[in-house]
Amino acid sequence: MTNSIDRRKMLQRAGGGFGILPLAGMFQQQCKAEGSSQGPHFPAKAKRVIFLFMNGAPSHVDTFDPKPKLTEYEGQLPEGMKTRGNGYMPSPFRFAPHGESGVIMSELFPQLATCADDLCVIRSMHTDTPNHEPGLLLMHSGSQQPTRPCLGSWASYGLGTENENLPAFVALCPGMPVVGPQLWSAAFLPGNHQAMSVNTSDMKLDSLVAHLKHPSLSRSEQREQLDLIQHLNRLQLQSSSDDELNAHIRSMELAYQMQSEASEAFDVSNEPQSVHDRYGNSTFAQSCLLGRRLLERGVRFVQVYYVDKNKQPWDTHTDNDNKHRTLCADSDKATAALLMDLKERGMLEDTLVIWGGEFGRTPYSQINNDKNKAKPGRDHHATGFSMFLAGGGVRGGMMYGQTDELGMHAIEDRVHVHDLHATILHLMGIEHTRLTYRYSGRDFRLTDVHGRVVSDIIQTNTT
Amino acid sequence: MRVAVTLCILTVMAQTSIVQADEQTDFFERKIRPILVEHCYDCHSSEGADIEGGLRLDSRDAMRRGGESGPAVMPKQVDKSLLVSAIKYESIKMPPEHKLSDEIVEDFVKWIQLGAADPREESSVPAEVVHSEIDYDLGRQFWSFQKPERHPLPYHDWMDWCRTETDHFVASSLRTNGISPSPTAAPNILLRRLSFDLTGLPPSREWVTRVERLAEEDDYTQAVDELIGSASFGEHWSRLWLDIMRFADDQAHIVGSNEELFFPNSFLYRNWVIDALNRDMPFNQFIELQLAADLATPEDKDDDVALGLMGLGPKYYRRSSPEVIADEWEDRVDILSRGLLGLTVACARCHDHKYDPIGTADYYAIAGVFASVEMFNRPLDADRETKNKGEAKNPRDAMHILRETEPVDLAIMVRGDVNRKGPVVPKRFLTVLSSSEPEAFQNGSGRLELAKSITSPDNPLTARVFVNRVWAKMIGRPLVGTPSNFGKLGDTPSHPELLDDLAVRFTEHGWSLKWLCREIAMSATYRQTSQTNEPGLDADEENRLLWRMNRKRLSIEQLRDSMLAAAGKLDADVGGHSIDPSDPETRRRTIYSQVSRLKLNPMLALFDYPDPNVHSERRATTTTPTQKLFLLNSPFVVKTAAILTERLKEETDGNEELVEQAYLLLFSRKPTTDERQLGIEYLASADDQKKKYVHALMVGNGMLFVD
Secondary structure (H helix, E strand, O other): OOOHHHHHHHHHHOOOHHHHOOOHHHHHHHHHHHHOOOOOOOOOOOOEEEEEEEOOOOOHHHOOOOOOHHHHOOOOOOOOOOOOOOOEOOOOOOEEEEOOOOEEEEOOOOOHHHHHHHEEEEEEEEOOOOOHHHHHHHHHHOOOOOOOOOHHHHHHHHHOOOOOOOOOEEEEEOOOOOOHHHHHOOOOOOHHHOOEEEEOOOOOHHHHOOOOOOOOOOHHHHHHHHHHHHHHHHHHHHHOOOHHHHHHHHHHHHHHHHHHHHHHHOOHHHOOHHHHHHHOOOHHHHHHHHHHHHHHOOOOEEEEEEOOOOOOOOOOOEOHHHHHHHHHHHHHHHHHHHHHHHHHOOOHHHEEEEEEOOOEEEEEEEOOOHHHHHOEEEEEEOOOEEEEEEOOOEOOOEEEOEEOOOOOOEEEOOEEHHHHHHHHHHHOOOOOOOOOEEEOOEEEOOOOOOOOOOHHHEOOOOO | OOOOOOEEEEOOOOOOOOOOOOHHHHHHHHHHHHHHHHHHOOOOOOOOOOOHHHOOOOOHHHHHHOEOOEOOOOOOOHHHOHHHHHHOOOOOOOOOOOOOOHHHHHHHHHHHHOOOOOOOOOOOOOEEEEOOOOOHHHHOOOHHHOOOOOOOOOOOOOHHHOOOHHHHHHHHHHHHOOOOOOOEOOHHHHHHHHHHHHHOOOOOHHHHHOHHHHHOHHHHHHHHHHHHHOHHHHHHHHHHHHHHOOOOOOOOOOEOOEOOOOOOOHHHHHHHHHHHHHOOOOHHHHHHHHHHHHHHOOOOOHHHHHHHHHHOOOOOOOOOOHHHHHHHHHHHHHHHHHHHHOOOHHHHHOOOOOOOOOOHHHHHHHHHHHHOEEEEEEEOOOOOOEOHHHOEOOHHHEEEEEEEOOOOOEEEEHHHOOOOEEEEEOOEOOOOOOOOOOOEOOOOOOHHHHHHHHHOOOOOOHHHHHHHHHHHHHHOOOOOOOOOOOOOOOOOOOOHHHHHHHHHHHHHOOOOHHHHHHHHHOOHHHHEOOOOOHHHHHHOOOOOOOOOOOOEEOOHHHHHHHHHHHOOOOOOOOOOOOEOOOOOOOOOOHHHEOOOOOOOOHHHHHOOOOOOOOOOOOOOOOOOHHHHHHHHHOHHHHHHHHHHHHHHHHHOOOHHHHHHHHHHHHHOOOOOHHHHHHHHHHHHOOOOOHHHHHHHHHHOHHHHEEO
């Protein structure tokens, strides 16, 4: 396998970089080659990924991890825990098995229930911190520090783009989530692997992607102008070359290419009304629909954030039950629509769908003050929670791992965030220990020195 | 970020006791204990894992020791026994479900009056008790709490290379690591670098025509002094300050169309900042006036506009409710502490700081200062319509400042909960930055005393933090990688002795920003080329040790301004009202942009302008195709390129001259042979290529970066 570092240094120090290369045609290929630095290491099961992120962290015991024992222990205080509530709080929601496989979920997901046989619910997730900022960073970048490349950037770096006319990695969020652009940052990876972030609070094309068209130049005129820009940029590289300048060159090329394709790709109004109806009209639903359009057109990694005016709506410290009713209703409909839509288009088998938040919520209640006594919430919970995967080579109709009888700690087949990352990369054809980048004298990787591929949840090849 | 509570497990061993079956004990057993057991033990005993407020009521000692709010019971002192006010529902309300009967309350009062006899022993079960246990003496030993000192210049092998004291520290650490400094950059590169770093603008035509002379020390010095002396200096450097203090014209929310909370005259504060920097107001005075101009110079009403530092702070939704009032204090404390001191004091709002020696008491001591003032729309003159208490009726008629109110000392809000009051803390400065227990502020809100504590020669942080920010802006990389966090979780300095030496000399030179900029600009470190070399990359790819200059990306302000400047359309007037920077017809500098907390201008947002709702530690630098779309297609860029094209057509004769002049205007240098040839060929390739050519030059990497 090519060692990307050597090649990067070679390019950088040959005094040439792109300066030594001829014009446009070659350039695009170079973009692709330079982008796909390392992978794939073996055939990918998932060609693309869409990560549906429930900001604030959903409650596992109200969604995918039924804990009837909570009724028995209701009101008892968890041992050794400092809590501010009335002890264990059973979920008011009914759980039932669905599909042929009998995947269990709560009544909050009537639509997803019909997709049960496609879901792989991991009930034994655990993470290192119950605080939002570091938790979000860990789930995105494998580190609690805000200086590491995120999962999508690693995927883009490892595999490059499938469509030179669109970014490899897009983050869809109405406004900004907690932490902000750091969540989709390429950090020290070459800058073109950072996500293009799109504010989805207004789905009109002009608002999503501004300045998509030159006021007067024709496409061919602009191509010719762009070749000039890039030629000038490369002349500059002959005297001084580095990653940052290269990132700007690639970004400029991509901007030009996007003009033709993005106006079509980002315009959800091109979808028939029946499709809109199926997903729903919420911001999250429309973002899922936009995400599907982007995946369809070769975007490799899409992050969809469930954010509203409240930056972390799933952070249900009060009124947990009612808030989950509302949030799940929206998320259920849109997520199920996305799964079915992908399936009907034959895309689900090689598209990995991930659903979850930065951690889970406590199986016991949280009461902040007298007012909320009647509407208890649940606090942050890091030692056991649920997420689900679907498509992309994951075994459907599966429940994996367990928490203890009260949903406090993952106890069986535990899956750490690093393990999830290793598994996602594996599904994408990347061996996580081999996807590295040398920076500041050290080889960095998404999973640091951790990570275990959870092979039990991966489909075995039938051929 | 609020940090988790500091928990300390105290193991209290059983003691021997003598139980006296006297009358009082009997009273306790009959009237008091049953109530405690029935109504209190659920939340306040070692039996439950959950001990609310750190308070246990299941033993005599625990009850007298109390919890986070203080002792629950003090024998014979009913007034000081928090338990009584709690069951009377006077402070916190306990038990929360329902108030105890008056009879029971009377029993408790009587019991305490009689001496609160209580036979209950400590159990030997370890209990969790929340308490503050910051060792300030130990904390003061951390590097950033030690006063910076001057350091003797280190001896090294690169003496000839050094031009200023700064260079000796850089050279010495390079030598230790076996790296050589880089050669001096070419004159045209130095000129462009100096001009953008000191004024935010490309160099004047006059300097460009005599650029070669910059190789001469006298001329270099003259260029530096001229640039520092120009009015553009204050415009450019005010940006640093406005990012720190989250400058904005409005609020993050609006109810209906009510703009009462907006700041239509925020520009007056911006003008003041620009002017202060141009006059080289000593930085200590700059801070003192912004915190307390009304108290420091009561005779001068005009300089009160400086109070916009806090007077232009966010006013949150529902701002009369106690929770929101407390949130606004947090903003003020955060601007003050992260912005000026490089400390995350706001982390201590709910609990003692988890890493740094900052207690909740420290937080409320500072918050108390801001609880003793109010935001005030002072009428611009006597003709303006006012409402109650002399405030301008319409914000448009006002200067947005602060004024004193009745001074108050705040009670610690236990876990940040406005309903749970702990001990009252007098307004005072941070303990860790005081040599011993800090003295309470005496005058009014204490703002002037607070300001003086910040600018005191004994304060180890203020100068260091500011010097580090200025260094970052000049060099492209801070000495301390976390400019707003000099605490334990922050970075350690790459050149600790240099940082200290510069900080001390900065204060010795009258806290002069201009001196500091000059000191850096004159150094050999600053004048190095930004070109990389093999040994340097191998030894220190990040350039932490400064073996070369960093290549810097233009900020949106610099980018937009330089486009307008090249087109000959930049409006050079200093100061004034806010503008819409994306309007192609608007030619004022970008520093004058409207800044909305509600909806930030998309052009600013696209190019990494920080969120004006909060303090910005440093700007992010992103590279996105959407930025490029703006450069390729936005009306502003397309129009400005057209204007520059017309200018070039008028001022030049023939394509070759046009190419040369375009390079001079945009990049302050002549084109290379290849560039000249490419330009001439492109312009000759078809009719009407000029506009496209000029636009291409304007949006390429040559424009975007300063070497």
